[in-house]
Amino acid sequence: MTATTTSVHPAPPEGVAALEVDALRFDYPDGTPSLQGLSLRVEPGEKVALIGPNGAGKSTLLLNLNGILRGQSGAVRVFGETLSDATVRSIRGRVGLLFSNPDDQLFSPTVYEDVAYGPLHMGLPLDEVRERTQDALAAVGMEAFADRPPHRLSLGQKKRVAIATVLSMGTPLLALDEPSANLDPLARRELIALLDRLPLTILVATHDLAMVADLLPRSVLLDGGEVVADRPSAEVLNDGPLLAAHGLEPLSAHGHPHA
Numbered sequence: 184m185t186a187t188t189t190s191v192h193p194a195p196p197e198g199v200a201a202l203e204v205d206a207l208r209f210d211y212p213d214g215t216p217s218l219q220g221l222s223l224r225v226e227p228g229e230k231v232a233l234i235g236p237n238g239a240g241k242s243t244l245l246l247n248l249n250g251i252l253r254g255q256s257g258a259v260r261v262f263g264e265t266l267s268d269a270t271v272r273s274i275r276g277r278v279g280l281l282f283s284n285p286d287d288q289l290f291s292p293t294v295y296e297d298v299a300y301g302p303l304h305m306g307l308p309l310d311e312v313r314e315r316t317q318d319a320l321a322a323v324g325m326e327a328f329a330d331r332p333p334h335r336l337s338l339g340q341k342k343r344v345a346i347a348t349v350l351s352m353g354t355p356l357l358a359l360d361e362p363s364a365n366l367d368p369l370a371r372r373e374l375i376a377l378l379d380r381l382p383l384t385i386l387v388a389t390h391d392l393a394m395v396a397d398l399l400p401r402s403v404l405l406d407g408g409e410v411v412a413d414r415p416s417a418e419v420l421n422d423g424p425l426l427a428a429h430g431l432e433p434l435s436a437h438g439h440p441h442a
């Protein structure tokens with residue numbers, strides 16, 4: 184995995200946040216308000232959970248981080264660089280975004296080409312593209328499927344390949360939407376171990392609160408497009424009334440042994 188952790192960008196200066204979201208407002212074109220002046224700061228190397236009920240704004244926030252969606256007001260800064268038309272390309276080289284639906288991520292004729300796409304389009308030398316692609320496929324246990332068309336995979340296999348397409352980019356910030364959804368227990372366990380090992384800044388939108396407990400020390404709870412809590416995960420996950428007020432359940436309600 185060493186190759187996938189290197190960034191094409193130089194290290195940011197001391198004191199610069201990995202991510203700053205400043206009073207971000209986003210309404211969908213049909214008028215649905217989604218983010219209501221949301222602010223969030225994430226330091227380099229932090230691993231942060233974004234939790235909250237369906238429709239809270241988690242996916243919308245992640246899509247705003249690399250300019251796929253652009254807020255009507257407010258700002259997004261990634262390692263000190265403010266998202267704009269002029270910086271969107273550069274910012275996409277810093278934020279690896281995993282879509283919640285892997286079909287939105289996979290478009291090439293083969294698994295290999297999908298995973299190689301990012302590094303290839305970053306203009307990296309071919310041997311580095313090959314190394315990153317192989318490392319990323321190995322990290323998700325999909326080397327044997329390199330020549331398969333992505334649409335002929337199971338949902339969980341697609342999810343693994345989609346994760347590999349993000350890892351191969353080598354971005355310093357990973358924004359992952361439901362990365363553990365549809366993974367079998369072993370693949371889920373391996374994903375958690377992998378994300379735990381990566382010395383990157385990681386933001387994970389998820390309903391998998393057991394993964395939050397195991398991997399992500401800080402939890403940002405969203406509801407109605409706003410941050411309603413931002414505290415250590417151990418506190419948030421044990422705050423039954425807070426969770427219940429926002430459509431969530433403590434881990435014990437899932438029968439999880441970590442409760």
Ligand SMILES: Nc1ncnc2c1ncn2[C@@H]1O[C@H](COP(=O)(O)OP(=O)(O)OP(=O)(O)O)[C@@H](O)[C@H]1O
Nearest residue numbers: 211213215216217236237238239240241242243244
């Ligand atoms: N394409 C869209 N057009 C209009 N409204 C949308 C669209 N996508 C999402 N929304 C609305 O934006 C709000 C935030 O949705 P979002 O998908 O960000 O929620 P989420 O927290 O990711 O939920 P989930 O847990 O279901 O993934 C919701 O009110 C949702 O209905």
Ligand SMILES: [Mg+2]
Nearest residue numbers: 241242243283
């Ligand atoms: Mg979502």
